[in-house]
Amino acid sequence: MRQFNGRLTSLLISLTLGSSLFPAVTCFAAQGSAPVVAHSSDPWWKHAVFYEIYPRSFADSNGDGIGDLNGITAHLDYLHDLGVDAIWLTPCYPSPQIDFGYDISDYCNIDPVYGTLADFDKLIAEAKKRNIRIVMDFVINHTSDKHPWFVASRSSKTDPKRDWYVWRDGKEANKPPNNWQSIFGHSAWDLDSRTGQYYYHFFYPQQPDLNWRNPEVRKAMFDVTRFWMDRGVAGFRLDAVGCLFEDQNLQDNPIKPGTNAFGDPNMESKYNDRLEEVHDVLRELRQVIDSYAGDRVLIGETSTSNVKELSRMYGAKLDEIQLPMNFFFAYLNKLSAADFRRLISEWDKNPAQGWPLYFFSNHDQVRHYVRYGDKTNNDAIAKVTATLFLTLRGTPLMYYGEELGMENNDPKRVEDVYDPIGKIGWPKEKGRDGERTPMQWTAADFAGFSTIKPWLTAPASFASHNVTVEEAQPDSILNFYKKLIQLRRTEPLRSGSYEPINTSDQNVVAYLRKGDAGTVMVAINMSGQEQLFKPDLPGKKFSAHESRVLLRSGQPVKPDDNDDAVRLAPFSVHICSLP
Ligand code: NOJ
Ligand code: CA
Secondary structure (H helix, E strand, O other): OOOOOOOOOOOOOOOOOOOOOOOOOEEOOOOOOOOEEOOOOOOHHHOOOEEEEOHHHOOOOOOOOOOOHHHHHHOHHHHHHHOOOEEEEOOOOOOOOOOOOOOOOOOOOOOOOOOOHHHHHHHHHHHHHOOOEEEEEEEOOEOOOOOHHHHHHHHOOOOOOHHHEOEEOOOEOOEOOOOOEOOOOOEOEEEEOOOOEEEEOOOOOOOOEEOOOOHHHHHHHHHHHHHHHHOOOOEEEEEOHHHOOOOOOOOOOOEEEEEOOOOOEEEOOOOOOOOOOHHHHHHHHHHHHHOOOOOOEEEEOOOOOOHHHHHHHHOOOOOOOOEEOOOHHHHOOOOOHHHHHHHHHHHHOOOOOOOOEEEOOOOOOOOHHHHHOOOOOHHHHHHHHHHHHHOOOOEEEEEOOHHHOOOOOOOOOHHHOOOHHHHHHOOOOOOOHHHOOOOOOOOOHHHHOOOOOOOOOOOHHHHOOOHHHHHOOOOOHHHHHHHHHHHHOOOOOOOOEEEEEOOOOOOEEEEEEEEOOEEEEEEEEOOOOOEEEOOOOOOOOOOHHHOEEEEEOOOOOOOOOOOOOEEEOOOEEEEEEEO
16 A cells, blocks of 8 residues: 655555446546547446545535535536546545544444435435546455444454454464564554454554455455445445455564564565455455446555556456556656656556556555655646646546645644554654645635634645636646546547657657547656657657647747757646647
8 A cells, every 4th residue: 555655665565337327338528528429348437537535635514624425515516627537435434533434333324424325325416417426445354343243253252253353362472473563553463352362453453354264254245335336336446455365374474674664674464465365355346346237347456566466456357356556656756757658568568458547646645746746846747747647548546636736734743643653653654644635625714625624734835726726727737637638538548559659768758649530649748857859750750730739738948940849848748649
């Protein structure tokens, strides 16, 4: 899951909808434009723009300082105008909120802080009117320790639910069964005084791991997916899929040099992460999903260290996760043309030939506006990164507010931290509050998110980077995203091939998107210097006057007067169609 942007270098390596409600062949353009007809054979999710919403921080409808479902429903028109096709909703189930919803105490309800099941049904219905699908977050590795399953499980060694979780005797008195560490710090085992045994938790102690080797657990969890699919959800984002299984013999993990931000020895999660049996579960889950009409989708939080391994998450017969999340962009903290070109080429040609999904930011990563920004040209750079992932062959996944240039607002004092890892790891690890601040709707108090002081505070830049201000500025990041999303709905940007050009250029990432409808060239200047970019096209010469500019950013200082070249301003993009 999280690469804590250099604060922790490599914590966890693998964590980790066309329902019948929607016609499969229509792709929806943003308001005011004609719908684009997709290839009828393509599932909807291949061409959808996904948008992650952290419900606690998107919009507060009832003035308690916490975002909620009705707040999201109230802003669906905004999402529709932006061009969003599907929302990934991070957990809004009942939860003690230790890990802000990733500790679920009831899989088939909504936490009162976010609303009710009726509010959820309304969200689905209102979203459907705007051709927006909802994907739920499905936390399958663990439950809350307050879930009735775990309450029963810990009650006695003979309880029928005992085997639903991972219980073991200690090695010896007061010694956990082995050396495994929680990704959130310290031993992954907690001694439960009631029965004198230890239970296993890959994450917080309040998040005990389910035992996926127990068939009753599988059935119960698959029933949960049916509950939500019957309510009309278009699929699931699977949380932490890599760590569903642990080595039965509990072998110690290899220790690596150094210590992490929690002061624990660095460790390779060899025996409690990415075990082979994960694939059996994924295949079964996929069958459940596929038993419903409408191309429901599985997105996976599948972060691994290499392409071959990630590619396996599609399944040998493309029968597991349709959209494994490629974290390579999320882990890259440098605006490097060579690195991006390599990562894209590797993933575009992944061995499984699965459909790529690209994203930069999420609720566990420092926002990419900060990661790539140089503090002077951040807005221009935000357009550069937007262009990259919205013009590639693959499905883009946005994180709320990136379309505004939202930045992190990390806590300055440990007393202000909400995310427990920020308390455990302070000051090396400040936690994830910084990337979860309220959506910036207006320049008014609390960024227009709430009428009272919200649970987290928006960064000061909300005054200039908010929906109201940016909607009125033709050159804003928001309006650039809207134009790009419109453009990516047209062929060949929508489904054409990806062909890199000028592959030794150290400053400009450039590629062609080719299809029956023609060829589009995308050139992205990732450097702070103006570039005279001479496209090296296979088999023909580039002529600027014969190309048609579709979208560009930045204004070069020197005149654009070379017909065989394009002049690119620092941190700028140029998208044109070729004859
Ligand atoms: C990954 C989620 O994205 C993260 O926010 C959460 O803390 C862990 N999984 C545990 O569920
Ligand atoms: Ca609220």
